[in-house]
Amino acid sequence: MIQGPSDSPGVIDLLGLLAYAELGSFFRLAADAGLAPSLRSKGQLAALAAAEQAHYQTLRDRLEELGVDPEEAMTPFVGPLDAWHARTEPQSWLESLVKTYVGEGIAGDFYRKAAALADEETRTLVEGVLAETGRAEFVSETVRAAVEEDPKLAGRLSLWARRLVGEALSQAQSVAVARPDLAALLAKDPRVSEDGTGLGDLAAVSRMFASLTDRHSARLEAMGLSA
Amino acid sequence: MIQGPSDSPGVIDLLGLLAYAELGSFFRLAADAGLAPSLRSKGQLAALAAAEQAHYQTLRDRLEELGVDPEEAMTPFVGPLDAWHARTEPQSWLESLVKTYVGEGIAGDFYRKAAALADEETRTLVEGVLAETGRAEFVSETVRAAVEEDPKLAGRLSLWARRLVGEALSQAQSVAVARPDLAALLAKDPRVSEDGTGLGDLAAVSRMFASLTDRHSARLEAMGLSA
Numbered sequence: 001m002i003q004g005p006s007d008s009p010g011v012i013d014l015l016g017l018l019a020y021a022e023l024g025s026f027f028r029l030a031a032d033a034g035l036a037p038s039l040r041s042k043g044q045l046a047a048l049a050a051a052e053q054a055h056y057q058t059l060r061d062r063l064e065e066l067g068v069d070p071e072e073a074m075t076p077f078v079g080p081l082d083a084w085h086a087r088t089e090p091q092s093w094l095e096s097l098v099k100t101y102v103g104e105g106i107a108g109d110f111y112r113k114a115a116a117l118a119d120e121e122t123r124t125l126v127e128g129v130l131a132e133t134g135r136a137e138f139v140s141e142t143v144r145a146a147v148e149e150d151p152k153l154a155g156r157l158s159l160w161a162r163r164l165v166g167e168a169l170s171q172a173q174s175v176a177v178a179r180p181d182l183a184a185l186l187a188k189d190p191r192v193s194e195d196g197t198g199l200g201d202l203a204a205v206s207r208m209f210a211s212l213t214d215r216h217s218a219r220l221e222a223m224g225l226s227a
Numbered sequence: 228m229i230q231g232p233s234d235s236p237g238v239i240d241l242l243g244l245l246a247y248a249e250l251g252s253f254f255r256l257a258a259d260a261g262l263a264p265s266l267r268s269k270g271q272l273a274a275l276a277a278a279e280q281a282h283y284q285t286l287r288d289r290l291e292e293l294g295v296d297p298e299e300a301m302t303p304f305v306g307p308l309d310a311w312h313a314r315t316e317p318q319s320w321l322e323s324l325v326k327t328y329v330g331e332g333i334a335g336d337f338y339r340k341a342a343a344l345a346d347e348e349t350r351t352l353v354e355g356v357l358a359e360t361g362r363a364e365f366v367s368e369t370v371r372a373a374v375e376e377d378p379k380l381a382g383r384l385s386l387w388a389r390r391l392v393g394e395a396l397s398q399a400q401s402v403a404v405a406r407p408d409l410a411a412l413l414a415k416d417p418r419v420s421e422d423g424t425g426l427g428d429l430a431a432v433s434r435m436f437a438s439l440t441d442r443h444s445a446r447l448e449a450m451g452l453s454a
Contacts, residue, residue: 057274
């Protein structure tokens with residue numbers, strides 16, 4: 001078993017959370033791919049799904065290397081992530097695109113920020129797993145084109161994006177309560193640890209989310225939506 | 228474009244057929260994985276699905292290398308393979324296991340026999356793609372245990388296995404009619420080319436299937452079923 005900060009409980013939580021998120025992305029992409037209209041797009045989505053599975057495998061292998069049971073590390077996050085997806089079931093193709101872009105965008109920023117507070121090996125691993133797959137551009141351009149064609153979509157999809165973030169924050173809060181080590185890792189960021197609310201680590205998650213708004217706004221703008 | 232026997236129309240057909248079969252396996256495994264009972268088995272099935280996607284990619288790359296549009300090469304086989312799956316929709320978990328084992332078993336034997344009649348590069352490629360993934364043992368042992376526990380399952384599942392092969396032969400026949408080059412490749416086998424029926428290449432498919440019965444019987448036996 002490797003010693004050092006990379007097997008701290010907060011880092012194990014981060015890796016477990018990310019592993020389950022990648023496994024979930026695999027299933028959603030595979031399901032979407034099965035419904036894709038052409039043989040070519042089916043194949044492309046299958047390749048994206050396989051890339052998520054490879055990320056999952058990388059995280060799983062790392063957890064095992066750290067002497068941790070991967071399923072045990074993932075289990076605390078099954079409930080919150082499944083709940084987020086259940087509460088944000090898209091009702092249309094455009095809603096599902098916005099969900100992918102906004103949801104994976106903010107989750108990715110969140111994981112990257114958390115990893116930046118961990119040891120270097122964890123940071124490199126997480127950045128590799130979150131590397132851009134080229135999907136973001138495809139999604140933002142498709143949504144933007146749809147909104148330009150039918151401007152009244154903008155209001156509805158902007159509300160949808162707000163709901164996605166609200167539900168994510170709500171689940172992140174419940175994770176922070178259940179996983180104090182992960183919350184403590186986030187609270188290491190000097191920008192979020194001094195807040196005067198007296199809530200300490202628990203408030204760190206909210207402030208972490210608040211600190212992600214710049215990139216979130218840029219994504220909304222790329223889709224032609226407003227915050 | 229590479230010249231030589233590896234870009235003969237029969238070989239292109241074989242690679243297109245196999246590519247679409249692998250893509251279909253990816254989707255079915257991913258769908259099954261989403262329904263798996265535990266986090267560990269979900270992950271294991273996701274890994275198997277990703278392996279099928281990698282096989283699909285290998286075949287797709289090879290078709291492109293041969294100067295062929297992969298989607299065009301796959302298209303003739305979408306109808307027959309989809310029809311086979313639609314006509315053999317499992318009604319239970321055990322039926323789905325038998326379908327995987329019998330279906331992939333006989334299809335694999337068929338592809339291998341066809342590849343053995345092609346050039347060496349194709350043969351090596353096909354053998355690599357069909358390499359055992361370790362699933363067969365898991366499936367046969369699970370079915371055998373269920374049949375031992377409830378012996379009256381044996382008759383029903385044996386009938387099911389017969390139906391799977393019958394429907395496969397029926398679809399293979401329609402492929403042979405539509406794709407004479409593939410049928411001609413099969414007819415190169417000296418054991419199947421002299422039949423006296425006067426049907427020539429068309430009969431080659433039936434004889435090819437007939438020649439696969441040994442391994443099919445061994446699979447039935449491994450599951451505790453009869454032919």
